[in-house]
Amino acid sequence: MELNLLVFCYLLGSVTFIVGLKMLSNPVSARNGNLVAAAGMFVAILGTIFLYEDEGKKLGNYGWIFSALVIGTVIGTLMAKRVKMTAMPEMVSLFNGMGGACAALISVIEFRHLMHGYDPATYASNGYSFFSSLDGTTMLIIFLGLIIGSVSFSGSMIAWGKLNGKIKDFAFKGQHIINLVILLLNVAIAAFIIIARPEETPLFFYAIILLSILYGVFFVLPIGGADMPVVISLLNSFTGVAAACGGFLYDNKVMLTGGILVGAAGTLLTMLMCKAMNRSLSNVLIGSFGGGNAAAGGAGPQGGTYKEISLSDAAVVMSYANKVMIVPGYGLAVAQAQHICHELEKTLEAKGVEVKYAIHPVAGRMPGHMNVLLAEADVSYEKLLEMELANEEFKSTDVVLILGANDVVNPAAKSDPSSPIYGMPILEVEQAKHVIVNKRSMKPGYAGIENQLFFQPKTSMLFGDAKKALQDLLAEVRSI
Amino acid sequence: MELNLLVFCYLLGSVTFIVGLKMLSNPVSARNGNLVAAAGMFVAILGTIFLYEDEGKKLGNYGWIFSALVIGTVIGTLMAKRVKMTAMPEMVSLFNGMGGACAALISVIEFRHLMHGYDPATYASNGYSFFSSLDGTTMLIIFLGLIIGSVSFSGSMIAWGKLNGKIKDFAFKGQHIINLVILLLNVAIAAFIIIARPEETPLFFYAIILLSILYGVFFVLPIGGADMPVVISLLNSFTGVAAACGGFLYDNKVMLTGGILVGAAGTLLTMLMCKAMNRSLSNVLIGSFGGGNAAAGGAGPQGGTYKEISLSDAAVVMSYANKVMIVPGYGLAVAQAQHICHELEKTLEAKGVEVKYAIHPVAGRMPGHMNVLLAEADVSYEKLLEMELANEEFKSTDVVLILGANDVVNPAAKSDPSSPIYGMPILEVEQAKHVIVNKRSMKPGYAGIENQLFFQPKTSMLFGDAKKALQDLLAEVRSI
Amino acid sequence: MNQILNWIAAHQEMAYIVILMIFVGIEIIGKVPSVLHTPLMSGANAIHGVVIIGAIIVMGQAEEGNIVALVLGFLAVILGTLNVVGGFVVTDRMLEMFKKKK
Amino acid sequence: MNQILNWIAAHQEMAYIVILMIFVGIEIIGKVPSVLHTPLMSGANAIHGVVIIGAIIVMGQAEEGNIVALVLGFLAVILGTLNVVGGFVVTDRMLEMFKKKK
Numbered sequence A, B: 001m002e003l004n005l006l007v008f009c010y011l012l013g014s015v016t017f018i019v020g021l022k023m024l025s026n027p028v029s030a031r032n033g034n035l036v037a038a039a040g041m042f043v044a045i046l047g048t049i050f051l052y053e054d055e056g057k058k059l060g061n062y063g064w065i066f067s068a069l070v071i072g073t074v075i076g077t078l079m080a081k082r083v084k085m086t087a088m089p090e091m092v093s094l095f096n097g098m099g100g101a102c103a104a105l106i107s108v109i110e111f112r113h114l115m116h117g118y119d120p121a122t123y124a125s126n127g128y129s130f131f132s133s134l135d136g137t138t139m140l141i142i143f144l145g146l147i148i149g150s151v152s153f154s155g156s157m158i159a160w161g162k163l164n165g166k167i168k169d170f171a172f173k174g175q176h177i178i179n180l181v182i183l184l185l186n187v188a189i190a191a192f193i194i195i196a197r198p199e200e201t202p203l204f205f206y207a208i209i210l211l212s213i214l215y216g217v218f219f220v221l222p223i224g225g226a227d228m229p230v231v232i233s234l235l236n237s238f239t240g241v242a243a244a245c246g247g248f249l250y251d252n253k254v255m256l257t258g259g260i261l262v263g264a265a266g267t268l269l270t271m272l273m274c275k276a277m278n279r280s281l282s283n284v285l286i287g288s289f290g291g292g293n294a295a296a297g298g299a300g301p302q303g304g305t306y307k308e309i310s311l312s313d314a315a316v317v318m319s320y321a322n323k324v325m326i327v328p329g330y331g332l333a334v335a336q337a338q339h340i341c342h343e344l345e346k347t348l349e350a351k352g353v354e355v356k357y358a359i360h361p362v363a364g365r366m367p368g369h370m371n372v373l374l375a376e377a378d379v380s381y382e383k384l385l386e387m388e389l390a391n392e393e394f395k396s397t398d399v400v401l402i403l404g405a406n407d408v409v410n411p412a413a414k415s416d417p418s419s420p421i422y423g424m425p426i427l428e429v430e431q432a433k434h435v436i437v438n439k440r441s442m443k444p445g446y447a448g449i450e451n452q453l454f455f456q457p458k459t460s461m462l463f464g465d466a467k468k469a470l471q472d473l474l475a476e477v478r479s480i
Numbered sequence C, D: 001m002n003q004i005l006n007w008i009a010a011h012q013e014m015a016y017i018v019i020l021m022i023f024v025g026i027e028i029i030g031k032v033p034s035v036l037h038t039p040l041m042s043g044a045n046a047i048h049g050v051v052i053i054g055a056i057i058v059m060g061q062a063e064e065g066n067i068v069a070l071v072l073g074f075l076a077v078i079l080g081t082l083n084v085v086g087g088f089v090v091t092d093r094m095l096e097m098f099k100k101k102k
């Protein structure tokens, strides 16, 4: 009876995951979708604690279970509540790593369980064969969960460190080959254990853990820090598969379906993310331009002549404009200039200037980066125009103020088929009357390519760190 | 071993059904999608014939099976190849009915099987209990398959007859109540058999068949003939569910998944069809305006004054136009005037007039009706403009020739919120310089509402049967 | 209520397969353009012809002497074949009409 | 080859569930607007926290004396909880940012 109820709880859980994820992919229902999935998860967890039984035996160790749950909940909530908006992707990465580690630990415990508390003497007395009765499939699944979980764990930790700025990009020649070797070695050992079941099984088993962790590290290390959102999404789908392995192991449908759902949806999402940046997944993973920012930087100032604008001129042009559009980009985010930007917006509005923001979907370093950033600074949602809308409004705009954005306003995406960003939709700022660009130098942005926009007669440059420049600009505007 | 292979065949079949249906919903891949699903079906059928075994026993009666397959294939292919393009929906309905009957027959045979060749004497000697060992679920599924299959069969036959013109709409007061009673009676008998298992079981069983068939007939009879595509789509999803019941019965995954897939997709499709016509499903089934064509017809000529145009004037206007757009509608289809229409198009083109067709998605009586109709008359595909494109081209059009279309050009859909078709996108023919409307009278079309377009200064009417009028028009045009 | 839970637990996998299939069915139709409604309906019609597999099994298991079962099974197989073959062929013909003649 | 077939047949339902779930996963993402990529990733991340159920089972089945199992299980449950709770909370916070302030 209770077991039947548990089956139903699990079924409910699976359905809420699907419905929740579906709702999450639509802006209107997204928030409720998250809650729906969370409710399903809650039911599934409670059901497991109180209803689960194996061969008639209920679960024990309630003390341990609940203390772990409480500890996890408190820490998790605090971390999630405290994190700065712009540090969200690293938070996701951290949590993803926890999930991966959890899956790996389950595999470890199950393996130890199968080994009945490994002890060489009993092992030998059993004729080295105490899992001869075990079918290869179970072993295979334990190994899969272990390897994928561990890779996801260590990879996520590295991704987290990179986004934190604690770990720097690190690549050496032939790294891809080493990675491949590690992976193959891993598979070979696993196969060896499953088929030959040698005396040293436990040793080999722990070697697999080590190698997997190593692989995760080497896999993520060389990828450019800016590509981390894509990598996190990929590792996310890995963890999903690892969770599904657990589902196989315990013949537990909610784990199986939840894991597979995330595995499939996550893989597609990863591809969609790459597509939004006009790149392929392999391109991101091999890092053909993501890591090369600095190297390509020197190519900057060859495109022609550009003109600068003084702070006071910029202030005058903007104060007497009818409509100003602000294009925020990655530079605004690193300079943490969103609050001062909002100040400027309010000051201009007080002077009767209409001010709006043009938001490119991949401006910044994570999808939705600009929305999150500006929401943090209390910019009202109605002022944020999506790309299509913004492109229509540029025609009637007097001044476009570009703050640390580069690739997302690069006309090469439309006009130059040889450009690596060719085909990416951009903000067509040239349709406005004036364009003022704030950045620190003529160096290129993420894609490492030059931007002809900066050399056009309409455009004038306002060099300097975004925060500093905006502060000065604000003072000038106020003094008019 | 062979059974394992069969499982794999079935898995393959299920996947091809999903992929095929997915491809079918995209114009580019649709045709291949159909082939993919057909290939999967072929594999599943062959697999069943040669690999299936039950308790170690293979299937027998190969002679019967193959002759039935050959007979079905020959007849099915011939019918499908010979049918006229515009009679497609009735063909689909017929085949759908066959599927429903097949599902119902399976239930009958299984029931008889459970009864070990019913014979009152043995029955009594068994203590009237020879399916006391049977679990209720199996019975339930047998009944479900029987009822749904029979309803689908008889309903489809009626739909077929209606589209054929052999069966007329037939409704009497309180019909919905009678339908409900039949349905409830059916359910009650089924429940009675399952729970009480009375002596007269077989009798009751055959009563269910009869009642189900009756229900199908009464269900479809009152619905307007023009709504048959929607009804067929609904019955289609019914048959899907009936097939899925078979899947439960034999624990056969390919039947189960295929059936459920069609059941779910068919239900959604039915709703989408209704939406394209700006109606709700219940509205179609209760027939609030579908059946009332004739009744509402009298309300026609109250809208104002309209002017007529003579054949020769119409011919002159069109011959000297730069661009003519033809808007085909249901009237063209019933008059079978597509060939003569194509003639007219060619003659005008020979005179240097640019001629195109504006195709509304729900023009005619089935989705895609006009595409099929004009394709039959060899009109080239490039000349057919979809609604959005057509609406843009009307601006530069000199003459719009409306042939037996009405609702799809009714401006009330845009301007009159109280109109039953309000909100349906329409062909905005008023943007052209002249509009010539061919129909037989001022009677309304399918929705039974008046059309203000006919009373506008731009519009002139050319009364007469579409085929006749076009022939005369063609003669006039040639004589210029 | 209890019985329903029992039933779900006993047919757990079936329940999952059915529910997932419903999601798949609904999702893959998505936003199909209305000109494709008829061919899609026709294609789906051919797919539920999979019921023929049940007919074949019934037919193949009928005992030699059981004329009624043989005849009914024979009929069922013919009807199923009509559904399958006719369905796919008619769909193909419809879709032929829609392809761009270039 | 033979073994694979065997395996599929033995885990027939599982195979169906997995395959159908893959279709569902791919289809429901469909055309998600790119601003939602991060919240969607985060929501999916919380969902795979369902792995915690495995951790709870392991923990609940560990024998009293088996300290290693208890400690590892304890750790696994904490990590899993972090994944679940942190994941859902962070997603909610993100989505809060996106809602229209009217």
Ligand SMILES: NC(=O)c1ccc[n+]([C@@H]2O[C@H](COP(=O)([O-])OP(=O)(O)OC[C@H]3O[C@@H](n4cnc5c(N)ncnc54)[C@H](OP(=O)(O)O)[C@@H]3O)[C@@H](O)[C@H]2O)c1
Binding pocket: A226, A227, A228, A229, A277, A328, A329, A330, A331, A332, A334, A335, A361, A362, A363, A364, A365, A366, A367, A368, A369, A403, A404, A405, A406, A407, A408, A409, A438, A439, A440, A441, A442, A443, A444, A445, A446, A447, A464, A465, A466, A467
């Ligand atoms: N959104 C995502 O999900 C995502 C994820 C990964 C990658 N990407 C990629 O990131 C790029 C985003 O385009 P974007 O236009 O936002 O950024 P961008 O092309 O990377 O350009 C940023 C510009 O900001 C300037 N900058 C840096 N620090 C600054 C500071 N403190 N003050 C002022 N300016 C500063 C830099 O020029 P200086 O050095 O001269 O100052 C740089 O040219 C796209 O290529 C996109 O594909 C996006």
Ligand SMILES: NC(=O)c1ccc[n+]([C@@H]2O[C@H](COP(=O)([O-])OP(=O)(O)OC[C@H]3O[C@@H](n4cnc5c(N)ncnc54)[C@H](OP(=O)(O)O)[C@@H]3O)[C@@H](O)[C@H]2O)c1
Binding pocket: B226, B227, B228, B229, B276, B277, B328, B329, B330, B331, B332, B334, B335, B361, B362, B363, B364, B365, B366, B367, B368, B369, B403, B404, B405, B406, B407, B408, B409, B438, B439, B440, B441, B442, B443, B444, B445, B446, B447, B464, B465, B466, B467
């Ligand atoms: N496409 C679908 O899937 C589908 C399915 C079900 C319903 N519908 C509905 O059907 C309607 C389709 O619109 P529609 O504009 O094509 O057709 P309509 O609104 O039904 O109008 C057809 C017109 O053709 C005229 N007509 C009839 N026979 C004729 C003949 N022999 N020669 C010349 N004219 C003739 C009729 O007027 P006279 O009597 O004065 O000649 C009638 O007004 C929509 O309301 C749609 O929602 C469509």
